[in-house]
Amino acid sequence: MxxxxxxxxxxxxxxxxxxxxxxxxxxxxxxxxxxxxxxxxxxxxxxxxxxxxxNGEWHVEYKDVSLEQITAIKQDDNTKTLMLSSSSYAVLEESENDYKPYLYFQNYNKEGLENFPIEVIEGRMPERSDEIAISEPMISNAKTNFNIGERISIPVGKRINMTDGTVLNQTDPIVWDENIINEEIQVAETRTLTVVGIVERPEWEPAWSPGYTVIGYVDEQNLSNAVPTDAMVVLNDLNGSLFDDAKNLADALGIEKINFNSELLRYYGITANDNLRSTLYSLxxxxxxxxxxxxxxxxxxxxxxxxxxxxxxxxxxxxxxxxxxxxxxxxxxxxxxxxxxxxxxxxxxxxxxxxxxxxxxxxxxxxxxxxxxxxxxxxxxxxxxxxxxxxxxxxxxxxxxxxxxxxxxxxxxxxRQTHDIKLSGKKVKTSKFVRKVFGMEAEIGLKNVKRNKKRYLATLFSLVISIVLFLSVSFFTENLKKSLILSQDNIQYDLQIYSNELNKNELNKFANLDHVTSSTLIEEIQLEALIEMEALPDLLKQQITENNIPLQDGKYPYYVSLHSLDQESFRSFAKQIGVNPEDFMQSGNPAAIVIDQISYKDYDSGKIIETKAIETEVGNKLDLYAIFYEDAESEEAHRQFVTSLHVGALTDQVPPGVYSASLGGVNLIVPDTIFAQLPIEQEYVNTYLYLNSTDPMATQAAIEKWQEPSLHIYNVEQHRQRGEQMIMLMSVFAYGFITLITLISIANIFNTISTSISLRKREFAMLRSVGMTPKGFHKMIRYESLFYGIKALAYGLPISILVMFLIYRAIGHTFEYQFQLPWLSILTVIVMIFFIVGTAMLYSIAKIKNENIVDALRQENI
Structure with a gap:
C-alpha cells in the first residue's frame, strides 16, 4: 500500500x-x-x-403419438421427463346433474401421476391400465355406486358435436339444441376397470365441464390405438430455441400437432410472442x-x-x-x-x-x-x-x-478554497424583480444558489433524479397493473345463468338462493346505428381509409348492444358513475348511458388495444335500427327503425355481465322500464342473470337441482379469482417498490442538503456577523428551498414525462391505449419536493444555528 x-x-x-x-x-x-x-x-x-x-409441470406436448415416436422423444437429448396421457369419455348412467352426464377419463403413466396435482382421499392411485381412481364429486352426484374394489365394464370414446362433427373436450360445455343434447359419444372400445381409489376434483376440471374426472393409468408397453396418446415433455434446457427444436423434432417424427405450455414458459421468460418479448426486454x-x-x-x-x-x-x-x-x-x-x-x-x-x-x-x-x-x-x-x-x-x-x-x-x-466558488458579477447577478417582490432575503438566497454552483448542482441533481425515479416507477407499476387488467376478461360476477325459455321473472327466482350476495338481470338485443364520420374514433377512420370500407350515405353502420338492467342494478350503476338514475327513467325523453371507452384484442397485430368507442357528447341523439333479412338465404339486409335514445351519460365503466364492444361497436345501458317500452320482438332478446355468491359451487348445485334443461350455467369463480390474485400480487410488489424508491429519494435529498449546509457554516456565520436576524435567516432559507424546488421541477418533470413515454412505448408492443399523464402522482411530487427540501434545510440549519460565529468563521475543511 x-x-x-x-x-x-x-x-x-x-x-x-x-x-x-x-x-x-x-x-x-x-x-x-x-x-x-x-x-x-x-x-x-x-x-x-x-x-x-x-396444473402440473410440462413444457411441450406432442399429440397422437405412437410407441416408436414415444421412444424417439424419450431419447432426445433435451428430454428430461416424459409423461404420457390419454383421455376419453363415457356416459355416466343415471347422473343427477344434467350438465355433467359423462365420465371423463384422464389417464397418465407413472411419471404423469407423480407430476400432476392429484390428491388421494381414499385408497390409492392406479398402477395398471385396468385400474382407475374416481373423483369425489361423482359419488354424490350419481345414482350408480362406485365403491373401491368394484369392477365396471364401460364403453369409452370421443365427444362429437352432432351438428358439425367437431371433437369436444373438458372446456366445452354441453351442446344443446332445443333442450336436447346435440352431441354423442363415438365409442372406440369397451374397457373393464377396477376402482382402486377416490381423489379430490382436480384443479384443471372447470366447474362447467360436462364430465366427472376419472384418473386412469397409461401402460407404455400396451398402448391402445383406439384411444390417442399424447406425450408431454419436461425439458432439460429452457431457452428461446425450444419452439423451433420441438417443431423440427415433430416434423422429423411425422407428428402433426404440438402444443406448448405458453403460460409456464412465459414465467421462465420464454415466449414465442415477439411483441411480448419486446415488451419484457424494453421494460x-x-x-x-x-x-x-x-x-x-x-x-x-x-x-x-x-x-x-x-x-x-x-x-x-x-x-x-x-x-x-x-x-x-x-x-x-x-x-x-x-x-x-x-x-x-x-x-x-x-x-x-x-x-x-x-x-x-x-x-x-x-x-x-x-x-x-x-x-x-x-x-x-x-x-x-x-x-x-x-x-x-x-x-x-x-x-x-x-x-x-x-x-x-x-x-x-x-x-484559497476557490475550487468550488469562482465568482463574477455576471454569474451572481439577480433580477431586481426578485428583491422588489420577495425582499432582500430572497435575493441573498438566490445569490447563494448561484454562488455555490457545484454544491447547488449536486443538490439539484439529487432532486431531479428523485423526481424521475418516483414518477417513472409509479407510472411503470400503474401501467403494468393496467396492462394486466386489460389482459383479463372484465368478469365481475361468479355465475352467469341463461335460458332461451324462461322469462326474466322465472330467472330472477335464483337471485334469492342461499349464498347469493348480489344479482343483476340483463336483457340485451343487437341493433344498428348509422354514425357520422366526425363521431368515429381516429383508429376506425384509419381502418376505413386503409381498407376502403364503403359507407352508407356518408355514415358508418355501428353495431349497438343495447342492455337493460333491472331497477336496483341500474340505480347502483348510475350512482357508481356519478349520474342521477332518475334522469333515465323518463319515458318521454329516453336516454342511455354510453360506454365510450373500449378495450379489445386486435388479432392481426396481437395487441390489446384501448380506445374510444365513439366520439359523442351528452345530449346527442342516436337512432337505432333493427336488421332483418327477407329469408335465410338472402344477403340483402333491411333496416327497421326502433327508437331514438339520447346520450344521458358517458363512462368507461361497465356493469357486471356487460362485455366491452370491439372497434365499430358501442354498448348502451338503459333501465328495464325504458327497455320494456321499445317496439322490439322478444324472440331477439337474450336474458341473462348474473350472480355473486359467497359459495359459487353451492349456488350452482342449488340451481341444478331445479333440473331445468334450458338452463345454461357458467361458473367463472376460478378464472376470476386467478385474475384477482395476479392483480393483487402485482399491487403488493408495485407499491412496495414505490415505497422503497420514495424512501431512497428522501434519504438522497436529506443526505445531499444536510451535508451541503454543513459545508456552508462559514458563509452562514458571515451573514450573521453582518447583522442578519434569525427571522431573516430563516426567510432566506425558505426562499432557497423554493428556488431549489422550482428548478428541480423545471428539469425533473420534462425528463420524467420523457421516461414515462418511453415506458408507454415499450408496453405498446403488446398493449395499446392512450398515453395519460399521472396527474395525481405529479401533484404528489410537487408537494413533496417543496416539503422535503424545506424540512431538510430547516433540520440542517437547526443543527448549526447555535454555533459560535467566530469558531465558524475560523473553520477549515480538513
Whole structure:
C-alpha cells in the first residue's frame, strides 16, 4: 500500500461522519439493487410453483403419438421427463346433474401421476391400465355406486358435436339444441376397470365441464390405438430455441400437432410472442436504467461532497509532489474501500429486508389471494453477481467525475478554497424583480444558489433524479397493473345463468338462493346505428381509409348492444358513475348511458388495444335500427327503425355481465322500464342473470337441482379469482417498490442538503456577523428551498414525462391505449419536493444555528 492510500485511509478514519454518510449511501443503493433482483426472482419462483401446483409441470406436448415416436422423444437429448396421457369419455348412467352426464377419463403413466396435482382421499392411485381412481364429486352426484374394489365394464370414446362433427373436450360445455343434447359419444372400445381409489376434483376440471374426472393409468408397453396418446415433455434446457427444436423434432417424427405450455414458459421468460418479448426486454432495460441512474446519483453526491471536503488534503498532496494520477487514484481507492465495506452489507441488508417483507406478506397471502404456495426468498448466484456487478459499475461511474476534479485541484486553489466558488458579477447577478417582490432575503438566497454552483448542482441533481425515479416507477407499476387488467376478461360476477325459455321473472327466482350476495338481470338485443364520420374514433377512420370500407350515405353502420338492467342494478350503476338514475327513467325523453371507452384484442397485430368507442357528447341523439333479412338465404339486409335514445351519460365503466364492444361497436345501458317500452320482438332478446355468491359451487348445485334443461350455467369463480390474485400480487410488489424508491429519494435529498449546509457554516456565520436576524435567516432559507424546488421541477418533470413515454412505448408492443399523464402522482411530487427540501434545510440549519460565529468563521475543511 503506497503512501497516498495510507493517507486516504487515515482521512477516512478521522472524518468518521463523512465516511459513514458515504458508506450508508452506498449501502442503500446496493440494498435497492439487491432487493429488486431478489423480488423479481422470488416473485417468478412463486408464480412458477403456483402454476405447477395447480396444473402440473410440462413444457411441450406432442399429440397422437405412437410407441416408436414415444421412444424417439424419450431419447432426445433435451428430454428430461416424459409423461404420457390419454383421455376419453363415457356416459355416466343415471347422473343427477344434467350438465355433467359423462365420465371423463384422464389417464397418465407413472411419471404423469407423480407430476400432476392429484390428491388421494381414499385408497390409492392406479398402477395398471385396468385400474382407475374416481373423483369425489361423482359419488354424490350419481345414482350408480362406485365403491373401491368394484369392477365396471364401460364403453369409452370421443365427444362429437352432432351438428358439425367437431371433437369436444373438458372446456366445452354441453351442446344443446332445443333442450336436447346435440352431441354423442363415438365409442372406440369397451374397457373393464377396477376402482382402486377416490381423489379430490382436480384443479384443471372447470366447474362447467360436462364430465366427472376419472384418473386412469397409461401402460407404455400396451398402448391402445383406439384411444390417442399424447406425450408431454419436461425439458432439460429452457431457452428461446425450444419452439423451433420441438417443431423440427415433430416434423422429423411425422407428428402433426404440438402444443406448448405458453403460460409456464412465459414465467421462465420464454415466449414465442415477439411483441411480448419486446415488451419484457424494453421494460426491463428502462427500469434497470432508472435504478442505475438513481444509484449513481446517490453515490456520486456522496463522493462529490467528499472531494469538496478534502480539498485542502488534496492540495497538500499536490504541494508535496503528488501527480494527477495519484490524486485521481486516491478517490478511486476511497471508492474501493467504501465499496468493499458497503457492498456485502448492502447485499445482506437487501436480502434481509425482502425476507422480512415476505414473512409479513405470507401471513395473509393465502387468505387474501387464495394461492396455496408461499413466497420464498430465492437468492440465486446470478442475482447476487448482478447486484455486485451493477454496484461496482455504479461506484466507478460515481467516483469518476469527482476523481477527475480531484486530479485538477492545485495547491494554491485548495489553500484559497476557490475550487468550488469562482465568482463574477455576471454569474451572481439577480433580477431586481426578485428583491422588489420577495425582499432582500430572497435575493441573498438566490445569490447563494448561484454562488455555490457545484454544491447547488449536486443538490439539484439529487432532486431531479428523485423526481424521475418516483414518477417513472409509479407510472411503470400503474401501467403494468393496467396492462394486466386489460389482459383479463372484465368478469365481475361468479355465475352467469341463461335460458332461451324462461322469462326474466322465472330467472330472477335464483337471485334469492342461499349464498347469493348480489344479482343483476340483463336483457340485451343487437341493433344498428348509422354514425357520422366526425363521431368515429381516429383508429376506425384509419381502418376505413386503409381498407376502403364503403359507407352508407356518408355514415358508418355501428353495431349497438343495447342492455337493460333491472331497477336496483341500474340505480347502483348510475350512482357508481356519478349520474342521477332518475334522469333515465323518463319515458318521454329516453336516454342511455354510453360506454365510450373500449378495450379489445386486435388479432392481426396481437395487441390489446384501448380506445374510444365513439366520439359523442351528452345530449346527442342516436337512432337505432333493427336488421332483418327477407329469408335465410338472402344477403340483402333491411333496416327497421326502433327508437331514438339520447346520450344521458358517458363512462368507461361497465356493469357486471356487460362485455366491452370491439372497434365499430358501442354498448348502451338503459333501465328495464325504458327497455320494456321499445317496439322490439322478444324472440331477439337474450336474458341473462348474473350472480355473486359467497359459495359459487353451492349456488350452482342449488340451481341444478331445479333440473331445468334450458338452463345454461357458467361458473367463472376460478378464472376470476386467478385474475384477482395476479392483480393483487402485482399491487403488493408495485407499491412496495414505490415505497422503497420514495424512501431512497428522501434519504438522497436529506443526505445531499444536510451535508451541503454543513459545508456552508462559514458563509452562514458571515451573514450573521453582518447583522442578519434569525427571522431573516430563516426567510432566506425558505426562499432557497423554493428556488431549489422550482428548478428541480423545471428539469425533473420534462425528463420524467420523457421516461414515462418511453415506458408507454415499450408496453405498446403488446398493449395499446392512450398515453395519460399521472396527474395525481405529479401533484404528489410537487408537494413533496417543496416539503422535503424545506424540512431538510430547516433540520440542517437547526443543527448549526447555535454555533459560535467566530469558531465558524475560523473553520477549515480538513
Amino acid at each position: 503506497n503512501i497516498v492510500h495510507k493517507v486516504t485511509l487515515r482521512l477516512l478514519k478521522e472524518n468518521k461522519r463523512r465516511t459513514l454518510v458515504t458508506i450508508i449511501g452506498v449501502i442503500i443503493s446496493v440494498a435497492m439493487i439487491t432487493a429488486v433482483s431478489t423480488i423479481s426472482v422470488s416473485f417468478l419462483d412463486l408464480v412458477i410453483r403456483q402454476h405447477i401446483a395447480n 426491463a432495460s428502462i427500469i434497470m436504467a432508472v435504478i442505475i441512474i438513481g444509484s449513481v446519483a446517490l453515490i456520486y453526491n456522496a463522493f462529490a461532497i467528499s472531494v469538496s471536503e478534502r480539498a485542502r488534503h488534496l492540495g497538500m498532496l499536490s504541494s508535496v509532489g503528488a501527480t494527477k494520477k495519484q490524486k485521481r487514484n486516491s478517490v478511486f481507492f476511497e471508492g474501493a474501500v467504501v465499496g468493499f465495506i458497503s457492498i456485502p452489507i448492502g447485499i445482506l441488508a437487501g436480502i434481509a429486508g425482502i425476507g422480512i417483507t415476505f414473512a409479513y406478506i405470507n401471513q395473509f397471502l393465502h387468505g387474501a389471494l387464495g394461492v396455496t404456495e408461499k413466497l420464498e426468498l430465492v437468492v440465486t448466484p446470478a442475482s447476487i453477481l448482478l447486484a455486485i456487478g451493477i454496484s461496482i459499475v455504479t461506484i466507478f461511474i460515481s467516483t469518476y467525475v469527482p476523481a477527475q476534479r480531484a486530479s485538477k485541484i492545485s495547491a494554491i486553489d485548495a489553500i
